[in-house]
Amino acid sequence: MIVGLDMGGTHIDGVIIENGNIINTIKKPRDGKDIFVSIWEALEELLSNQDTSKIKRINLSTTVSTNAIVEGKTTPVGMIIQSGPGLPHDFLACGDENVFISGYIDHRGKVVEELDLEEINSTRELFIKNGLKTCAVVTKFSTRNFDHEVEIKRLLGNEFDHITMGHTLSGVLNFPRRVFSAYLNAAIHNTFNQFSHSIKKAMMDRGMNTPLFILKADGGTTSLAQAENKPIETILSGPAASFMGLNALLKTHEDALLLDIGGTTTDIFFLVDGVPLFEPLGIEIHSYKTLTRAIYSTSMGLGGDSSVRVENQGIRIGPRREGPPYALGGPMPTPTDAMIALGLAEFGDRKKAIAAMESLARVLELSMEETARNVLDTLGSMIKSKVDQLLAEINSKPVYTIHELLHSRRLKPQRINLIGGPAKCLSPILEKKFNLPCYYPRDYAIANAIGAAMAKLTQDITLVADTQRRILTAGEYGIRERVGRDFTIEDARKRAVQLLRYSAIDQGAKEDEIETEIIEESIFNMVDGFYTTGKNIRVKAQIKPGLIGDLRV
Amino acid sequence: MIKAKNSLGLVFFPAFDWAISPTHPEREERLLYTRDQLFEEGIADIEGIQFYNPIIAHEKDIQRVHFCVPNVSSRVTDSHLISAGGAIKAMDAVMKGDVDKAFAMVRPPGHHAQRVVYGDRGFCVVNVEAVMLERIRQDYGDLRVAIIDTDCHHGDGTQDIYWNDRNTLFISFHQDGRTLYPGTGFLDEFGGPSAYGYNINIPLPPGTGDEGILYVLDHVVLPILEEYKPDIIINSAGQDNHYTDPLTNMNFSAKGYAMLNSRLNPDIAVLEGGYSIEGALPYVNLGIILAMAGLDFSNVREPDYDEEALQQTKRTTEYIKKLSHLVYSRWQNREKLWAEDIKGKDLISLERQVYYDTDGILENQTQTFISCDKCSGISTIDSQSDGGYHIYAITIPRDGCPRCVDRGHKIYKDISSGNYTNIYLQDRVNDAYLAK
Numbered sequence: 001m002i003v004g005l006d007m008g009g010t011h012i013d014g015v016i017i018e019n020g021n022i023i024n025t026i027k028k029p030r031d032g033k034d035i036f037v038s039i040w041e042a043l044e045e046l047l048s049n050q051d052t053s054k055i056k057r058i059n060l061s062t063t064v065s066t067n068a069i070v071e072g073k074t075t076p077v078g079m080i081i082q083s084g085p086g087l088p089h090d091f092l093a094c095g096d097e098n099v100f101i102s103g104y105i106d107h108r109g110k111v112v113e114e115l116d117l118e119e120i121n122s123t124r125e126l127f128i129k130n131g132l133k134t135c136a137v138v139t140k141f142s143t144r145n146f147d148h149e150v151e152i153k154r155l156l157g158n159e160f161d162h163i164t165m166g167h168t169l170s171g172v173l174n175f176p177r178r179v180f181s182a183y184l185n186a187a188i189h190n191t192f193n194q195f196s197h198s199i200k201k202a203m204m205d206r207g208m209n210t211p212l213f214i215l216k217a218d219g220g221t222t223s224l225a226q227a228e229n230k231p232i233e234t235i236l237s238g239p240a241a242s243f244m245g246l247n248a249l250l251k252t253h254e255d256a257l258l259l260d261i262g263g264t265t266t267d268i269f270f271l272v273d274g275v276p277l278f279e280p281l282g283i284e285i286h287s288y289k290t291l292t293r294a295i296y297s298t299s300m301g302l303g304g305d306s307s308v309r310v311e312n313q314g315i316r317i318g319p320r321r322e323g324p325p326y327a328l329g330g331p332m333p334t335p336t337d338a339m340i341a342l343g344l345a346e347f348g349d350r351k352k353a354i355a356a357m358e359s360l361a362r363v364l365e366l367s368m369e370e371t372a373r374n375v376l377d378t379l380g381s382m383i384k385s386k387v388d389q390l391l392a393e394i395n396s397k398p399v400y401t402i403h404e405l406l407h408s409r410r411l412k413p414q415r416i417n418l419i420g421g422p423a424k425c426l427s428p429i430l431e432k433k434f435n436l437p438c439y440y441p442r443d444y445a446i447a448n449a450i451g452a453a454m455a456k457l458t459q460d461i462t463l464v465a466d467t468q469r470r471i472l473t474a475g476e477y478g479i480r481e482r483v484g485r486d487f488t489i490e491d492a493r494k495r496a497v498q499l500l501r502y503s504a505i506d507q508g509a510k511e512d513e514i515e516t517e518i519i520e521e522s523i524f525n526m527v528d529g530f531y532t533t534g535k536n537i538r539v540k541a542q543i544k545p546g547l548i549g550d551l552r553v
Numbered sequence: 554m555i556k557a558k559n560s561l562g563l564v565f566f567p568a569f570d571w572a573i574s575p576t577h578p579e580r581e582e583r584l585l586y587t588r589d590q591l592f593e594e595g596i597a598d599i600e601g602i603q604f605y606n607p608i609i610a611h612e613k614d615i616q617r618v619h620f621c622v623p624n625v626s627s628r629v630t631d632s633h634l635i636s637a638g639g640a641i642k643a644m645d646a647v648m649k650g651d652v653d654k655a656f657a658m659v660r661p662p663g664h665h666a667q668r669v670v671y672g673d674r675g676f677c678v679v680n681v682e683a684v685m686l687e688r689i690r691q692d693y694g695d696l697r698v699a700i701i702d703t704d705c706h707h708g709d710g711t712q713d714i715y716w717n718d719r720n721t722l723f724i725s726f727h728q729d730g731r732t733l734y735p736g737t738g739f740l741d742e743f744g745g746p747s748a749y750g751y752n753i754n755i756p757l758p759p760g761t762g763d764e765g766i767l768y769v770l771d772h773v774v775l776p777i778l779e780e781y782k783p784d785i786i787i788n789s790a791g792q793d794n795h796y797t798d799p800l801t802n803m804n805f806s807a808k809g810y811a812m813l814n815s816r817l818n819p820d821i822a823v824l825e826g827g828y829s830i831e832g833a834l835p836y837v838n839l840g841i842i843l844a845m846a847g848l849d850f851s852n853v854r855e856p857d858y859d860e861e862a863l864q865q866t867k868r869t870t871e872y873i874k875k876l877s878h879l880v881y882s883r884w885q886n887r888e889k890l891w892a893e894d895i896k897g898k899d900l901i902s903l904e905r906q907v908y909y910d911t912d913g914i915l916e917n918q919t920q921t922f923i924s925c926d927k928c929s930g931i932s933t934i935d936s937q938s939d940g941g942y943h944i945y946a947i948t949i950p951r952d953g954c955p956r957c958v959d960r961g962h963k964i965y966k967d968i969s970s971g972n973y974t975n976i977y978l979q980d981r982v983n984d985a986y987l988a989k
Binding site for chain 2: 083085086087088089091104106107108110112113140141172173174175176177281289396398399400401402403405406522524525526527529530531532536
């Protein structure tokens with residue numbers, strides 16, 4: 001038995017799944033209550049009359065971290081940034097205090113200039129004087145050598161509640177994003193840990209010791225303990241839940257376009273051979289670009305309730321929603337009115353819907369039916385042109401080898417998987433526009449909770465081995481170890497997979513759920529003068545994201 | 554985040570799967586640390602900076618510029634077509650107005666590749682800038698262009714290609730050819746009969762530093778550009794004047810390169826040489842990007858940068874001042890010098906030997922430029938390589954007059970194949986290429 005709970009902006013969905021069968025669901029509107037209270041009440045209701053000892057895990061998608069950032073309910077952070085030579089650094093000042101320190105590590109991870117201990121000491125005093133309890137420490141190229149970050153943390157001592165070190169968050173090279181990610185991680189640390197403390201306490205009080213996982217923006221989960229250290233990973237899990245739900249309800253192993261068409265917006269996602277397409281570096285939140293791995297998603301201001309008007313003898317839809325559809329008492333004609341007027345949807349006041357379409361038809365000098373069809377056709381065209389633009393961008397992502405340039409695989413959707421209110425009505429229109437088969441599930445009301453419930457634990461690793469300097473580094477894992485001169489790419493692959501496995505099992509993943517894969521690798525001869533002096537080996541691996549088990553629907 | 558003042562297109566194509574040979578300076582690893590530096594700096598997140606993939610240049614693009622012997626496919630590999638295609642993509646983005654400026658960080662380089670190509674010389678087979686420029690001229694019409702070659706080695710290939718083209722001003726400053734490959738690039742290499750004065754060389758003494766190179770820029774290059782008024786400025790951006798370069802003896806720094814690009818203000822830059830892959834390229838490329846984007850580069854600095862140690866000597870400074878004066882006065886007097894050296898000659902022939910150091914080929918060639926009142930005039934090349942080829946090649950220039958077009962085709966038709974292994978005609982007026 002597994003439990004999934006998704007807290008969205010307006011509703012909380014919950015589901016219990018046993019052997020692929022949905023055995024209980026819940027859907028409640030959000031009230032103004034505290035996030036923890038809302039979740040706990042929903043969970044209690046969902047689990048009432050259930051034998052909680054049979055629950056293998058609870059997967060939770062929450063807006064705790066997202067809300068803290070968006071609503072500015074964050075803890076003040078003292079930032080210590082070692083920016084070294086390169087770009088000017090003023091734009092990195094994101095903390096409540098920002099101290100730019102000397103010292104420098106280069107692209108190979110060599111310490112070029114040592115830390116100035118006096119500087120760290122005075123920074124520490126400054127932070128204490130200003131009452132800061134939370135810090136973040138980020139040095140340029142700390143993914144290659146995190147000694148300075150670790151040393152600074154040690155020198156800061158025990159005066160602080162929490163210190164985030166940049167290298168622990170991601171193995172990806174991007175210093176500004178590492179700075180912003182570390183800042184956000186530190187800033188929401190307190191909020192997230194209060195939430196997690198409440199959950200743990202409530203479960204203990206109820207005598208439950210079920211493993212609890214938190215959904216991440218990449219559509220996978222992380223253990224609660226890991227999330228306590230890296231709450232940044234739990235931001236923006238809402239779209240990930242809906243995306244995973246869509247995948248649970250409509251399985252595919254092909255390239256696919258996924259659309260979640262709601263009242264106000266349409267969210268667009270893609271699958272490559274049935275596997276989620278990710279943002280290239282990380283997701284953006286509240287205008288901070290981060291290194292948090294996330295499902296690629298784009299939101300358009302276009303949905304069933306978008307306002308429709310005529311401009312220059314053409315139909316314009318959205319991006320605003322002015323209210324509910326005209327047929328439901330709203331102020332403006334909407335695509336939903338077009339569906340109701342044509343008899344494709346049966347709710348609301350059809351007379352009103354027809355009146356709304358007629359108001360447009362008069363300006364366009366068309367019949368009511370033609371106008372309504374025109375509205376839906378325009379909606380389909382708008383989605384098509386946005387998707388084409390996204391595909392062009394995705395398929396022109398930079399490549400770095402001749403092989404990739406000549407042979408790189410292009411994303412080419414073979415089907416469309418669709419959810420949302422207008423899905424059924426729009427399906428034939430989209431099929432025609434895209435010339436692709438369209439699929440939609442019968443029931444999608446609790447898709448997000450299903451997505452959360454069935455999400456797998458995910459994790460990735462970036463590993464660099466430099467056999468000339470005889471060092472292997474995997475920053476996120478705090479690994480910096482000696483390797484032999486004869487260390488090979490095969491050794492690097494093995495080590496990467498091993499570290500992934502250890503971490504996943506440590507977090508509570510089941511052995512048979514861990515499917516690892518190498519996602520990037522390269523090997524370079526390092527030459528000094530005219531002699532090969534070592535190899536530079538780079539391996540990226542991940543636990544393949546996806547769903548645990550199948551849903552019987 | 555930061556916003557670029559000038560929008561900048563970047564084609565970054567390190568060709569991580571291509572090398573001349575495993576330990577050759579032109580190998581897979583060359584742009585690896587540059588990539589690391591650019592990624593870590595978050596260049597792709599800067600608003601106004603846009604990355605592009607290369608396109609793949611066509612055989613036809615190569616034939617507009619080169620006579621590949623015996624043909625394009627036997628001399629040119631995918632790596633060369635992609636390197637040239639990367640540059641084309643960069644310049645196309647500027648011409649289309651997608652971006653204000655563009656920088657193609659591509660490899661292998663190209664500025665030693667001349668009109669005739671028997672193989673690889675100075676790590677170059679295809680002249681990347683020339684192939685780029687001629688494709689763009691084909692697509693967008695003629696342009697008045699200045700190519701400023703800041704590689705430490707003389708850009709002898711580009712000089713050869715634009716020798717007789719006054720619509721393409723070529724200025725190369727480099728370490729003096731008496732001390733470095735390819736051994737050319739002196740003041741008296743001044744251009745063909747129709748472009749006398751439009752090929753300008755500034756051979757600098759070993760040990761020249763930021764001060765010297767920026768002096769040449771301010772006192773020779775910029776004043777000449779001011780007068781020439783090009784539509785487009787291209788920087789042939791070699792990075793081996795750097796003080797850490799293993800193949801050269803200069804004292805230029807990353808900040809120097811950035812200042813150079815900031816003042817030169819090129820529309821397009823194309824990476825050429827530069828083999829200090831760890832100590833220079835990551836910083837020099839970053840400096841050029843920031844300068845072209847109009848961003849602050851004052852914080853770009855190599856790990857071992859020591860301003861005092863890199864000071865050039867007083868003697869060098871004095872020498873460069875005199876040299877600059879001489880070069881600039883020759884430019885100003887170019888018409889007088891033309892009257893003295895060229896006027897009244899119907900044709901001018903140049904005989905020379907070309908050595909392909911990378912492939913070990915020796916070529917003997919005679920180029921002949923036939924004067925015409927109405928256009929730049931046709932030119933021919935009679936060339937023999939020690940590999941057994943003996944070719945004859947005719948070029949009708951872009952501005953060729955009808956009489957010269959006919960004449961070029963007549964020579965091609967009439968010439969007897971008996972003496973030659975291959976005969977070629979490059980007709981730039983009709984964008985045609987014939988071989989027999």
